[in-house]
Amino acid sequence: MSGFDLYDTTLRDGAQQEGLHLSVDDKLAVARLLDQLGVGFIEGGWPGANPKDTEFFRRARTELVLGSARLAAFGSTRRAGVRACDDPQVAALLEAQTPVVTLVGKSHVRHVTDALRTSPAENLAMVADTVAHLVAHGRTVYLDAEHFFDGYEADPAYAVEVVRVAAEAGAEAVVLCDTNGGMLPHDIERVVSATAQRTGVRLGIHCHNDTGCAVANSIAAVRAGATHVQGTVNGYGERTGNADLIAVTTNLQLKLGMPLVSDGQLAATVHVSHAVSEITNLPPFERAPYVGASAFAHKAGLHASALRVDPDLYQHIDPALVGNEMRTLVSDMAGRASIELKGRELGYDLAGRPELLARVLRRVKELEGAGWTFEAADASFDLLLHEEVQGRPAALFELESWRVRTDAEGSASALSEATLELRVEGRRQVAVGEGNGPVNALDHALRQALTPAYPRLVELELIDFRVRILDADHGTDATTRVLIDTTDGERTWTTVGVGPNIVHASWIALVDSFTFGMLRCPSRAEPVAHAAVAR
């Protein structure tokens, strides 16, 4: 939409988040993803502040080919008492060779006197000189008016004067910053409206999330006239973060009807959000609006019964618009409709089979009552459903027995050995496996017994193993729940086992993991295995 800017500051303000570290390669990769999202501006960092940001801009010149986004360098207004042309920090902004420069400038009079330790008049000159200097060098300049909202409450005339001075010096827009993030939407709407009326200057908004209102505040500002909105992917940022630019953009587009990005770019938002999470190495926030794994996940039986009729009944948008999907969760809050919908997701048509649905539901509720959790273990639920549909369990083998012993010499280390006796395709086998713990030993023994019949087992890797005590007051006598995540390199699935013996619970989850991997999750090269369980 022309005349409206989506401005991303993930690489600058987002990187100010505790625990978030980006290498130059990471920054370049994130910038490419942001471009896919359709933002107009990517703020790459503060050249001159650290070698990494300087290097980012140097490499960006040759390595970063952007579609529609323009790169912005960030820095502050010149120092007090120094000419803009003599300030090395301002020079670094020009050396970054970006088409856009965003300056942070003070707009709260107490920050001028107490933090900058200069006069209000000198701060106005710092803003005006630096903007004019950069504009004279051909840059599009934005001024981030720091602490604008607090400054406006303290001294509106001064805060507004900063806006005027920046615009007169050539700033493209002045971005009003809720730097401390303490505002509520009605404060933002009032102050943005008043500032627009008093100055006639094009305004932007930059919100932090300290009241949990950064997205709402950004939207309030747009409703009050702001035509430039700043934020970060996944809401990363200093303290509690910045406005999540994905939520802001999606709300503006889908709720306020502003055509900001193409349908394809909107549908890429889940991908971009998760890909950026991979790079930042911060797990995606499951309950994130629009893009979270739980954003369209339905647990309550009543919801599922209405969703079965029409997904719109319990969803505010079609998840496909943002590249997400609806999921049904099966748990002790499920009803028959939940089982039917989950079955549909897993490829079973259970419509018109009320007895089967009731039977599965009964089993789910009983097992959940005993500590199982199917919402976290889709693969175990799939196997349960498969058993009820087929009238027999999916099984790779018939078990005769297993045992594990653990030997320790001294306290430094312990070694486990597992022995399995089982029948695979009718042939009796005895397998022995060693491991650094009982589950590892069972894993090795089971692979040894099964791999000749199921060679694809070598592709399976256990990537996570989580144990939870279900009745903490029982101490070491407690019931345990084990969840195992497994991957074959293409898909990842979770299985569950429960029991008072932690090794037994692990065995159940391990067997489900292998069974699902071999019988219910065939690789594309192995359609035969799928046919073996065809319904």
Ligand SMILES: CC(=O)SCCNC(=O)CCNC(=O)[C@H](O)C(C)(C)COP(=O)(O)OP(=O)(O)OC[C@H]1O[C@@H](n2cnc3c(N)ncnc32)[C@H](O)[C@@H]1OP(=O)(O)O
């Ligand atoms: C609201 C925001 O988030 S704005 C972005 C903030 N981001 C960062 O601070 C990350 C990058 N920052 C840095 O690497 C460093 O702080 C640097 C390189 C910028 C400056 O480092 P130093 O020169 O050692 O100064 P230091 O960080 O101690 O203090 C900041 C200085 O900038 C001055 N300053 C702060 N805001 C402004 C401004 N808008 N205009 C001009 N000067 C400013 C301060 O008065 C202080 O000056 P002083 O050194 O004379 O006391």
Ligand SMILES: CC(=O)C(=O)O
């Ligand atoms: C500029 C900025 O990051 C802020 O005021 O929060």
